[in-house]
Amino acid sequence: MQETSKPQEIRIGIIGLGGMAGEHVRHLSKLESVRITAVCDTNADAVEKFSSKIGLGQVQGYTDYAGLISDPEVDAVLSITPNDVHYRILECCMKHRKPFMTEKPFTRTYDEAFELYRQYLPNPLQGMVGFSYRYVPSFRYARDLIRGGAIGTVRSVFVQYLQSWGIPMFDTPMNWRYERAITGTGALGDLGSHMVDAARFMIGEFKEVAAHLNTFISRRPDPKSGGEGTVDVDDFAGFVALLDGGVSGVFQTSRNAYGSGNQLELTIHGDLGTIKVNCEKPEELVWIRPQSELDNPGSSVTEARRVPPKYELGQMQDFIDMVRGRVRDELPSLVDGYENQRVLEAIARAAGERRTIALSEIPSPEEALKGAN
Known part of the structure; x- marks a missing residue:
């Protein structure tokens, strides 16, 4: 042997x-x-x-x-x-x-x-x-189903990522995640970057965005000074987007959502069905579809499907x-990291300027190099 x-x-x-x-x-x-x-x-x-x-x-x-x-x-x-x-x-x-x-x-x-x-x-x-979250088995399975046409032409996606550790009753003190000079943005970069990546992973590239950012708690106890520190990043980020293929997207994220643990979930709607995944249920995918091709379009079945073992892969x-x-x-x-940051920049600009920002307004190094030649 x-x-x-x-x-x-x-x-x-x-x-x-x-x-x-x-x-x-x-x-x-x-x-x-x-x-x-x-x-x-x-x-x-x-x-x-x-x-x-x-x-x-x-x-x-x-x-x-x-x-x-x-x-x-x-x-x-x-x-x-x-x-x-x-x-x-x-x-x-x-x-x-x-x-x-x-x-x-x-x-x-x-x-x-x-x-x-x-x-x-x-x-x-x-x-x-x-x-x-690219290594959540249900997310990987959903990607294959969508690419294989299981729900037909994708029309829209809803994504939310909610946590609760920032709410007042937890009295969360100042830390680097609340300081713009260290973190850049708040919930947007921390959790929103995962939402953007999940959408890019399953659907495709972002084309344009409109957004709203909000800071719920502007002062928090500061262990370093013994007084209070100023929060200068967002506690909440909400945005709508247009993605490849004319897919519409709605996204929200907050670290101040009472009752949420670590809740990243996506709902993808297509002409032939809907797929739902949640990182807190990594081995399960919910598929809503017609019972058969001959069924009345209004007659559907909701199936909680076990993810096949082949979708298991550790990040490390x-x-x-x-x-x-x-x-x-x-x-x-x-x-992927660069393209993600490009979308985050568009979202931040859209919120700050209160208008829709096309990704084409943010030139990449590749485009800059082409323009120089």
Whole structure:
């Protein structure tokens, strides 16, 4: 019997040792021939405690991300940081040609996204942006059903992503997610970026948007000062959009929705049926369709369908496969991150200028380069 060759070992460096780092390490630990060789955080104590807690053994610790990225013992970088350092870390990864996975949103601002994409175009590098809901089995199944014509021509999509941790009764204090200088936008970039990606993933590109942003709670207790801090980002984002194929979209997101846990859900309406998915029910897809082709159009059946096992794929597995050279069509790439940030920019402009913004009003680096030639 021929032995199966062991896959190439991938040595990972992790930047940012907050709460999500432990979750990513847990998933990485299940993968074959993957080893964490370096960790980085601006807090030296966090570096020491993290290394000790997860039992990494011999691991190099850094408080400077550039040192980790340039380390010859690091093959790929996992960046789990606040938004204001995404740009610098990814720029450094491109300089040292280190494949990466970065958290969403791609960058804090569109200007940063534009510049990263401009650097990427002449010398592409494999990278993943953390749009984790592409790895919800029901979302992947829905995508295939829609592309296969199961609900006919798609006419509209409704997307909402609701959480509740920002409501007054929880007395949530100031943190970086409430500071524009660090985060860029509030609920829009934090949760809305996932909504935009889910729509792009299942339906297609955005063509135009109109939007409304609102801040419900403008002052919050500030642990740093002992007083109050000013919230200068949105608590709520709502927008309507036109997507590829003339599909109409309605979107809302809030971190102040009482009773919501982590509720990202989509309803996609087509001429032949409707599909509903919810990240809180990852193994189930709801399909509303005629009972048979001969039925009266008003006679329908609502089926809660179990997702086939083939749609199971872990995000960390896809990341490691990417580093090894296997890049799946569904992988959220650097280009997806850039296009997502472009849509977020259009939404922010639409809300600020109180008008519909066409995506064509936001020129990409590719368009800028064509115009220069």
